[in-house]
Amino acid sequence: xxxxxxxxxxIFYSKRLMRLLIEHALxxxxxxxxxxxTPQGTMYEGKRFHRQRITGVSILRAGETMEQALTAxxxxxxxxxxxxxxxxxxxxxxxxxxxxxxxxxxxxHLTNPLSLPPQLHYLRLPKEISEDYVILMDSTVxxxxxxxxxxxxxxxxxxxxxxxxxxxxxMAEMGVHSVAYAFPRVHIxxxxxxxxxxxxxxxxxxxxxxxxxxxxxx
Numbered sequence: 001x002x003x004x005x006x007x008x009x010x011i012f013y014s015k016r017l018m019r020l021l022i023e024h025a026l027x028x029x030x031x032x033x034x035x036x037x038t039p040q041g042t043m044y045e046g047k048r049f050h051r052q053r054i055t056g057v058s059i060l061r062a063g064e065t066m067e068q069a070l071t072a073x074x075x076x077x078x079x080x081x082x083x084x085x086x087x088x089x090x091x092x093x094x095x096x097x098x099x100x101x102x103x104x105x106x107x108x109h110l111t112n113p114l115s116l117p118p119q120l121h122y123l124r125l126p127k128e129i130s131e132d133y134v135i136l137m138d139s140t141v142x143x144x145x146x147x148x149x150x151x152x153x154x155x156x157x158x159x160x161x162x163x164x165x166x167x168x169x170x171m172a173e174m175g176v177h178s179v180a181y182a183f184p185r186v187h188i189x190x191x192x193x194x195x196x197x198x199x200x201x202x203x204x205x206x207x208x209x210x211x212x213x214x215x216x217x218x
Contacts, residue, residue, distance in 0.1 A: 001207050007216050014139075014214060017169055017191050018069035022135070025165050025189045026073065029054070029133055055132040057125065059084060059150050062139035062211040066167065070135060080129070082153060083122035084146040120149060130158035134165065139210040141171040141190075142203045144178030151183050161185040169210070170194065172203045 005013075031047040038044050056071075057080040058064045064081065071077055126132075134154055141147050147166055154164055162185040171190045174197050179188060196204040211217070 001205065003208065007213065010213050014065065014169065014210075015069060018066050019072065021167055021169065021189065021191055022066070022069050022073055025135065025167055025187075028165065028187060028189070053078065053132045054135060055080060055126055055129055056135045056137060057082060057150070057154065059136070059138040059146055060122070062214065063137040065139060065210075065214050066137040070137070078126040078132075080125040081122065082120070082124075082150050084149050085119055085121055120153065123153060125153075125157060129154075130160075132159065133163045134159050136164055136166045137168075138166075139169050139214075140203060140207065141166075141168045141175035141179070142197050142201050143172070144175035144182075147175065147179050148182055151179070151186055162187075165189060170203060170207050172197045 030050040032050040033045055034048045035043050035045045054074055055078045056067060056074070058067055060081055060083040067079060071079075136147070136150055136154065138147060138150075147168075151161075151164055151166070155161060161183055164183075165187045166179060166189070168188075168190045170192050171188075172194050176188060176190075176193060179186060194203045194206060198204050207213075
């Protein structure tokens with residue numbers, strides 16, 4: 001959080017947090033008991049992931065920074081990307097089906113009346129994702145609007161709501177409440193929750209612009 005932290009240190013400690021966050025999130029996936037034989041010829045009972053596949057989906061651009069930590073602990077995982085931006089000129093998002101999105105947006109807008117809806121600018125998802133457990137990644141979540149649209153996109157591709165895990169390094173209480181209210185079966189996992197969002201919808205006390213600090217574009 002320190003504004004004087006160098007970029008190298010910021011990246012180093014961000015990666016540590018990402019790895020811890022993802023390892024913790026994986027512990028919530030369904031597991032089954034398996035028995036294996038050790039090199040000593042004895043039997044040992046452990047746990048193994050019980051379902052079909054895990055897919056990682058990053059919300060660009062900052063969410064993409066979490067992909068390396070995910071691929072480091074999940075072998076041969078498939079990855080998708082979503083680019084979502086808030087439209088300052090119009091009040092309509094560019095995603096469908098419209099009725100489903102507007103229902104979720106209306107629920108969120110009741111508690112966030114001053115914010116405009118986001119727009120979907122780019123989408124690339126793996127094929128046959130409907131049966132997967134999806135790790136949805138964004139480095140920070142302030143109002144929750146972008147995260148909500150990303151969840152809506154996944155639901156539109158037939159991903160089950162209770163198989164979506166939203167992971168973020170830092171979230172504002174507003175974002176947590178908004179996503180949980182609109183999609184109560186989505187799993188929300190973060191390393192920290194801050195109290196406030198200011199007039200520009202920045203998290204307070206926050207961490208600054210994560211993407212700028214990570215990529216050195218500030």
